[in-house]
Amino acid sequence: DIQMTQSPSSLSASAGDRVTIACRASQDINYHLAWFQQKPGMAPKSLIYGASTLQDGVPLKFSGSGSGTDFTLTISSLQPEDFATYFCLQYNKFPPTFGGGTKVEVK
Amino acid sequence: QVHLVESGGGVVQPGDSLTVSCAASGFTFSTYALHWVRQTPGKGLEWVAVIWYDGTKQYADSVKGRFTISRDNSKNTVYLQMNSLRAEDTAVYYCARDYIAYATWYYFDYWGQGTLVTVSP
Numbered sequence: 519d520i521q522m523t524q525s526p527s528s529l530s531a532s533a534g535d536r537v538t539i540a541c542r543a544s545q546d547i548n549y550h551l552a553w554f555q556q557k558p559g560m561a562p563k564s565l566i567y568g569a570s571t572l573q574d575g576v577p578l579k580f581s582g583s584g585s586g587t588d589f590t591l592t593i594s595s596l597q598p599e600d601f602a603t604y605f606c607l608q609y610n611k612f613p614p615t616f617g618g619g620t621k622v623e624v625k
Numbered sequence: 626q627v628h629l630v631e632s633g634g635g636v637v638q639p640g641d642s643l644t645v646s647c648a649a650s651g652f653t654f655s656t657y658a659l660h661w662v663r664q665t666p667g668k669g670l671e672w673v674a675v676i677w678y679d680g681t682k683q684y685a686d687s688v689k690g691r692f693t694i695s696r697d698n699s700k701n702t703v704y705l706q707m708n709s710l711r712a713e714d715t716a717v718y719y720c721a722r723d724y725i726a727y728a729t730w731y732y733f734d735y736w737g738q739g740t741l742v743t744v745s746p
Contacts, residue, residue: 561736616672
């Protein structure tokens with residue numbers, strides 16, 4: 519199975535900060551990478567697929583980049599509603615596999 | 626508005642069986658693949674199973690032979706029957722819709738809120 523490594527596992531930030539989360543695949547996954555946001559007790563919410571395509575309704579402060587093995591999720595200006603856990607998913611090769619998650623906390 | 630609502634979780638003993646369900650609405654159910662994904666604090670998110678729009682089924686190695694996914698298009702519901710449950714199956718089980726109709730991308734655009742399954746003596 520493809521291993522997905524996210525970094526950092528957690529970070530502390532303030533409202534207005536620019537935040538970047540990384541995800542690395544153990545082998546080439548082309549651009550078949552998605553990002554999700556999850557808040558405690560809630561269903562995961564899809565943010566980005568195809569490494570950089572925003573899901574409908576997702577604000578433009580979220581952006582994704584990368585291809586091959588290295589990917590990033592950037593939140594341009596962190597808002598209170600963005601404090602959550604973010605995780606990546608590779609869907610290039612069966613079975614789909616997830617990163618371990620990055621918890622974005624209030625500094 | 627796509628909605629997925631899981632139900633049927635609970636506390637069971639090792640070796641027991643349990644079936645969880647996911648009722649869907651807001652889209653043409655029969656044309657989409659549906660997945661089960663589970664989440665634990667220790668292991669994170671793990672894909673469990675998928676049933677394609679045409680009924681094709683696939684499973685993670687960790688549950689193959691013990692879990693069975695099925696769907697009832699007349700009820701817009703997908704099921705996960707879990708047999709020979711183990712402590713390591715303890716998790717929140719989510720159902721999730723695949724992104725594209727009449728295909729299986731293994732990318733999930735909508736998820737339910739999850740149902741907790743606890744396997745404990």
